Amino acid sequence: MTNPVSLSKNSASAEGCAPFRISIDGCMETVIGRHGLSEHLLSRYLKRAEPELAKLRDHYKTGRLPLLNIPEETADLDDAHAALARLSEGARLIVFFGTGGSGLGGQTLAQLAGWNIPGGAAPDQRKRPRTRFYDNLDGATLSGALDILDLETTRFVVTSKSGSTTETLAQAIAALSAVKAAGLEARIPELFLGITEEDKPGKSNGLRSLFAAHGIPMLAHHDGIGGRYSCLTNVGLMPAMARGLDAFAVRQGAADVVQKMLDARRPADFAPAVSAAAAVALNKEKGVRLSVIMPYADRLGRLADWYVQLWAESLGKNGQGTCPIAAVGPLDQHSQLQFFMDGPPELWVTVVRVATVGNGPVVDAEMARQAGADYMAGRHVGDIVAAQAAALPEALAQAGRPVRTIDVDRLDERAIGGILMHFMLETILAGRIMGIDPFDQPAVELAKILTRKRLDAGI
Numbered sequence: 001m002t003n004p005v006s007l008s009k010n011s012a013s014a015e016g017c018a019p020f021r022i023s024i025d026g027c028m029e030t031v032i033g034r035h036g037l038s039e040h041l042l043s044r045y046l047k048r049a050e051p052e053l054a055k056l057r058d059h060y061k062t063g064r065l066p067l068l069n070i071p072e073e074t075a076d077l078d079d080a081h082a083a084l085a086r087l088s089e090g091a092r093l094i095v096f097f098g099t100g101g102s103g104l105g106g107q108t109l110a111q112l113a114g115w116n117i118p119g120g121a122a123p124d125q126r127k128r129p130r131t132r133f134y135d136n137l138d139g140a141t142l143s144g145a146l147d148i149l150d151l152e153t154t155r156f157v158v159t160s161k162s163g164s165t166t167e168t169l170a171q172a173i174a175a176l177s178a179v180k181a182a183g184l185e186a187r188i189p190e191l192f193l194g195i196t197e198e199d200k201p202g203k204s205n206g207l208r209s210l211f212a213a214h215g216i217p218m219l220a221h222h223d224g225i226g227g228r229y230s231c232l233t234n235v236g237l238m239p240a241m242a243r244g245l246d247a248f249a250v251r252q253g254a255a256d257v258v259q260k261m262l263d264a265r266r267p268a269d270f271a272p273a274v275s276a277a278a279a280v281a282l283n284k285e286k287g288v289r290l291s292v293i294m295p296y297a298d299r300l301g302r303l304a305d306w307y308v309q310l311w312a313e314s315l316g317k318n319g320q321g322t323c324p325i326a327a328v329g330p331l332d333q334h335s336q337l338q339f340f341m342d343g344p345p346e347l348w349v350t351v352v353r354v355a356t357v358g359n360g361p362v363v364d365a366e367m368a369r370q371a372g373a374d375y376m377a378g379r380h381v382g383d384i385v386a387a388q389a390a391a392l393p394e395a396l397a398q399a400g401r402p403v404r405t406i407d408v409d410r411l412d413e414r415a416i417g418g419i420l421m422h423f424m425l426e427t428i429l430a431g432r433i434m435g436i437d438p439f440d441q442p443a444v445e446l447a448k449i450l451t452r453k454r455l456d457a458g459i
């Protein structure tokens with residue numbers, strides 16, 4: 001653990017778990033008034049978290065929830081490393097196909113290394129094959145990409161737990177066809193890699209059958225950790241490794257949080273339990289219907305998108321749940337903030353802040369004065385962002401909007417691993433407090449069934 005964490009004075013703040021600190025002080029009525037929680041109300045929900053936390057600790061020991069044990073595993077990462085090294089030989093670009101949880105976790109981690117941030121990649125990244133993610137299905141995008149890709153130096157990683165996801169199968173088949181059309185059929189086993197579940201009796205896995213028929217190597221998708229919870233498995237860590245990140249450090253950050261869970265004597269000592277109790281209490285007692293996440297760092301933009309799937313699919317059930325909204329700061333101060341500050345008082349906001357003071361270019365004092373912006377004269381750009389990220393929670397609190405802050409001292413693999421595990425445990429605990437199964441998503445099936453019917457019927 002690289003940084004000590006803030007200890008609570010009361011049950012409203014909990015000790016953080018990794019190199020980050022979490023505070024829900026801005027959710028309390030003493031700070032924001034009537035839309036906030038009283039100590040008494042929060043304690044009621046913390047009490048409800050108690051048996052659920054005990055169950056999680058038990059699941060850790062019995063291995064019933066493999067998500068809790070994955071941070072300690074290493075063999076699967078060695079396999080992933082070896083497969084990636086083989087795949088990368090002669091490669092200039094690695095394309096990742098996979099949607100939902102089979103796409104967002106990898107993107108979140110890759111972005112930590114600057115992926116998808118113009119100019120964001122460190123110089124050593126230029127030695128690696130580039131990475132691209134296609135997680136949405138769009139015929140124009142796909143044919144455009146396949147037309148211009150240099151297929152001899154492009155590699156494809158196709159991820160699907162079920163192996164039956166329409167979007168991913170369509171993309172994989174289109175890529176295989178393009179490679180065949182380019183006369184590269186004999187090289188298919190070295191150009192493609194699959195990540196999918198092992199065969200299970202009575203369950204067909206289309207991707208596995210397709211790839212087996214083409215002799216394509218496959219890594220086993222963990223059969224006990226799926227979709228939005230798979231970011232710490234080879235699903236999320238393969239793209240992380242492709243960007244040169246230390247996957248073991250990501251897991252270490254997650255292990256720090258699990259350790260904290262094992263050490264916690266009561267929910268008030270464990271930040272994910274405190275956050276879950278606050279989230280559910282705000283929803284049930286204070287009319288909160290929207291959950292905004294707003295990181296102040298380009299490198300955490302995809303984290304917000306990953307959180308949206310995690311929160312929406314896990315908790316939007318049986319007429320319950322809060323709708324997640326992804327924002328990024330300071331950009332969305334110029335877009336969504338008006339609504340957050342002055343729309344219906346039905347939201348709570350999580351601001352994720354990274355220590356940025358002293359980062360970035362210095363604003364020339366003379367030019368700042370010419371521009372009538374003396375306040376930024378001689379400041380680093382990171383100082384401006386730090387001031388904005390400090391001011392926003394103050395502004396929200398003054399407007400009576402519940403706000404939680406997450407402060408990351410050093411945004412690295414260990415921190416992101418901890419943050420991912422934090423959010424997953426918070427979501428699981430929130431679901432359990434609400435009496436909701438946080439692991440399924442039955443409502444998404446109907447649209448899939450109707451899609452297939454339409455295709456059968458000629459659309």
Ligand SMILES: O=P(O)(O)OC[C@H]1O[C@H](O)[C@H](O)[C@@H](O)[C@@H]1O
Binds near residue numbers: 100161163227313
């Ligand atoms: O990994 P796959 O089986 O392809 O699933 C990919 C995604 O598709 C599904 O429709 C679910 O709604 C998501 O929870 C899942 O992450």
